[in-house]
Amino acid sequence: xxxxxxxxxxxxxxxxxxxxxxxxxxxxxxxxxxxxxxxxxxxxxxxxxxxxxxxxxxxxxxxxxxxxxxxxxxxxxxxxxxxxxxxxxxxxxxxxxxxxxxxxxxxxxxxxxxxxxxxxxxxxxxxxxxxxxxxxxxxxxxxxxxxxxxxxxxxxxxxxxxxxxxxxxxxxxxxxxxxxxxxxxxxxxxxxxxxxxxxxxxxxxxxxxxxxxxxxxxxxxxxxxxxxxxxxxxxxxxxxxxxxxxxxxxxxxx
Amino acid sequence: xxxxxxxxxxxxxxxxxxxxxxxxxxxxxxxxxxxxxxxxxxxxxxxxxxxxxxxxxxxxxxxxxxxxxxxxxxxxxxxxxxxxxxxxxxxxxxxxxxxxxxxxxxxxxxxxxxxxxxxxxxxxxxxxxxxxxxxxxxxxxxxxxxxxxxxxxxxxxxxxxxxxxxxxxxxxxxxxxxxxxxxxxxxxxxxxxxxxxxxxxxxxxxxxxxxxxxxxxxxxxxxxxxxxxxxxxxxxxxxxxxxxxxxxxxxxxxxxxxxxxxxxxxxxxxxxxxxxxxxxxxxxxxxxxxxxxxxxxxxxxxxxxxxxxxxxxxxxxxxxxxxxxxxxxxxxxxxxxxxxxxxxxxxxxxxxxxxxxxxxxxxxxxxxxxxxxxxxxxxxxxxxxxxxxxxxxxxxxxxxxxx
Ligand SMILES: Nc1ncnc2c1ncn2[C@@H]1O[C@H](COP(=O)(O)OP(=O)(O)OP(=O)(O)O)[C@@H](O)[C@H]1O
Ligand SMILES: [Mg+2]
Numbered sequence: 001x002x003x004x005x006x007x008x009x010x011x012x013x014x015x016x017x018x019x020x021x022x023x024x025x026x027x028x029x030x031x032x033x034x035x036x037x038x039x040x041x042x043x044x045x046x047x048x049x050x051x052x053x054x055x056x057x058x059x060x061x062x063x064x065x066x067x068x069x070x071x072x073x074x075x076x077x078x079x080x081x082x083x084x085x086x087x088x089x090x091x092x093x094x095x096x097x098x099x100x101x102x103x104x105x106x107x108x109x110x111x112x113x114x115x116x117x118x119x120x121x122x123x124x125x126x127x128x129x130x131x132x133x134x135x136x137x138x139x140x141x142x143x144x145x146x147x148x149x150x151x152x153x154x155x156x157x158x159x160x161x162x163x164x165x166x167x168x169x170x171x172x173x174x175x176x177x178x179x180x181x182x183x184x185x186x187x188x189x190x191x192x193x194x195x196x197x198x199x200x201x202x203x204x205x206x207x208x209x210x211x212x213x214x215x216x217x218x219x220x221x222x223x224x225x226x227x228x229x230x231x232x233x234x235x236x237x238x239x240x241x242x243x244x245x246x247x248x249x250x251x252x253x254x
Numbered sequence: 255x256x257x258x259x260x261x262x263x264x265x266x267x268x269x270x271x272x273x274x275x276x277x278x279x280x281x282x283x284x285x286x287x288x289x290x291x292x293x294x295x296x297x298x299x300x301x302x303x304x305x306x307x308x309x310x311x312x313x314x315x316x317x318x319x320x321x322x323x324x325x326x327x328x329x330x331x332x333x334x335x336x337x338x339x340x341x342x343x344x345x346x347x348x349x350x351x352x353x354x355x356x357x358x359x360x361x362x363x364x365x366x367x368x369x370x371x372x373x374x375x376x377x378x379x380x381x382x383x384x385x386x387x388x389x390x391x392x393x394x395x396x397x398x399x400x401x402x403x404x405x406x407x408x409x410x411x412x413x414x415x416x417x418x419x420x421x422x423x424x425x426x427x428x429x430x431x432x433x434x435x436x437x438x439x440x441x442x443x444x445x446x447x448x449x450x451x452x453x454x455x456x457x458x459x460x461x462x463x464x465x466x467x468x469x470x471x472x473x474x475x476x477x478x479x480x481x482x483x484x485x486x487x488x489x490x491x492x493x494x495x496x497x498x499x500x501x502x503x504x505x506x507x508x509x510x511x512x513x514x515x516x517x518x519x520x521x522x523x524x525x526x527x528x529x530x531x532x533x534x535x536x537x538x539x540x541x542x543x544x545x546x547x548x549x550x551x552x553x554x555x556x557x558x559x560x561x562x563x564x565x566x567x568x569x570x571x572x573x574x575x576x577x578x579x580x581x582x583x584x585x586x587x588x589x590x591x592x593x594x595x596x597x598x599x600x601x602x603x604x605x606x607x608x609x610x611x612x613x614x615x616x617x618x619x620x621x622x623x624x625x626x627x628x629x630x631x632x633x634x635x636x637x638x639x640x641x642x643x644x645x646x647x648x649x650x651x652x653x654x655x656x657x
């Protein structure tokens with residue numbers, strides 16, 4: 001690959017100071033991710049996956065090392081510039097959805113556009129939010145509130161929200177964490193479609209099955225990279241889904 | 255930049271979500287603003303009434319009272335000692351510049367008879383300038399003339415109360431009334447003027463030439479006071495000093511045996527009480543506004559804590575610290591501004607109720623309505639600032655992790 005990396009981590013460290021115990025959650029990670037990649041980050045619980053994602057997502061600052069995002073040295077930016085980066089360049093799907101309760105799906109999806117440096121008019125906000133909901137197959141539920149939606153549907157709203165400012169990088173922390181297998185495959189289908197459109201995706205998962213829909217797997221242990229391998233036997237979500245449906249059909253017929 | 259309209263929408267939604275709490279929070283401001291408006295309306299009405307009464311005495315009027323009479327430690331009131339004379343009046347008229355009108359005044363009470371009815375009333379001896387000085391119109395007929403003064407004419411100009419009592423169903427003009435058995439012809443009827451500052455009926459009066467009063471009715475050589483109208487408010491102090499000068503020279507007394515008062519002083523003395531009252535009420539009302547502000551700050555702090563997660567989510571998708579600050583500030587300002595508007599409405603309603611129940615005159619000055627609007631918005635900004643600032647300083651990761 002001749003292009004510059006979207007994400008360039010060089011010897012990144014993160015130490016949490018809690019009282020008198022220091023927790024060394026990330027201990028020197030170097031990683032390059034290029035445009036168009038689809039990466040799964042795996043590892044056991046407590047291995048530092050979420051910590052790493054928060055650093056990549058410009059939500060948190062490393063305590064050591066440097067991080068370039070699109071060629072910008074993120075570790076030197078102030079709070080406001082970090083907020084702008086999160087708004088414009090990155091779409092983040094959180095482990096626990098993190099939707100605003102008592103606020104409709106549409107308004108949740110519109111929210112990041114409120115903070116866009118480029119002014120986006122009200123009608124255009126609505127249009128773009130609806131388009132994103134359409135993309136995740138949830139346009140019909142746009143005026144439902146999170147507590148009226150299933151887990152999978154909430155996850156899709158969260159994905160639509162992450163996409164609405166047209167980021168070049170989509171980060172997802174356990175996007176299929178508490179979903180059944182069919183819904184997981186549907187979500188992975190959305191991700192594969194987005195990836196084909198050119199969006200770089202980095203996601204955390206602890207399910208090997210889910211990781212097989214990506215192109216590259218990075219495994220962490222105790223805050224450092226253990227293995228970093230391309231996915232050999234890649235799955236196609238569309239294909240898997242139709243097979244699953246056929247199987248269900250067969251069960252019903254018998 | 256975050257859109258202001260969208261921010262207002264977010265604030266509105268957040269406030270509607272907790273209707274009861276929002277209303278209770280606003281209550282402090284509502285009561286504060288409402289009581290300011292009611293207090294100001296009532297005291298301004300009272301002050302204005304007093305001012306109107308003083309103004310009804312005439313404009314730019316200077317009054318000279320004769321000295322007080324002292325006998326064995328007993329002190330009479332102003333005008334009780336005979337020191338002022340008709341000559342004093344003439345001296346003032348000829349020696350002091352810029353005077354529009356001058357009139358000596360002689361007062362007495364007497365039983366007045368007409369056509370079988372009688373009535374006890376005040377008999378004033380004045381010069382023809384009197385209606386001009388007192389700013390008092392003649393409803394029918396005319397004021398007596400200088401000629402009448404010179405000839406000790408038996409003519410009278412009569413107030414409405416007297417004619418109502420003596421001539422219930424007829425036109426009194428041209429009729430005769432008897433004062434101490436001397437017949438006086440009614441040549442003019444005064445316009446009704448109502449009650450004065452001290453609750454006296456100003457229309458209960460009969461005015462005759464001062465010469466007729468002093469020779470025919472009371473046979474005295476001194477006048478009770480001298481009324482002077484200065485040409486303008488600017489020269490009133492100068493005219494007062496000149497009058498004092500002239501009288502002092504004439505009376506050659508070490509201690510002045512007269513007192514000169516002008517209307518500005520009278521106005522200040524008369525409105526002093528209601529002004530003190532309005533300051534006091536204003537102070538009490540401000541305290542309740544401050545209490546209302548503290549209430550808003552308290553609730554906003556609770557709200558920031560409750561919505562830590564929401565703040566985290568907004569920051570995670572790119573809200574800057576400023577966006578969060580503005581959002582919470584607008585919430586606080588909306589609370590206090592809406593409270594202020596409700597307070598103004600309730601204050602005006604309360605004022606109307608009070609004025610209907612007590613027949614006190616009330617005036618709601620627009621300046622104060624404006625000031626109430628501005629100060630409630632300012633209270634919102636001040637009391638909302640600390641909670642909003644606190645919200646904006648949150649760390650996105652910490653806020654997201656908050657349970
Ligand atoms: N805010 C924090 N303060 C202190 N220690 C923390 C904090 N966040 C994470 N840690 C510690 O850092 C380490 C890595 O945590 P992290 O959340 O990154 O793990 P993870 O790989 O995402 O685990 P999981 O799969 O359970 O989500 C853990 O030991 C955790 O206890
Ligand atoms: Mg995690």
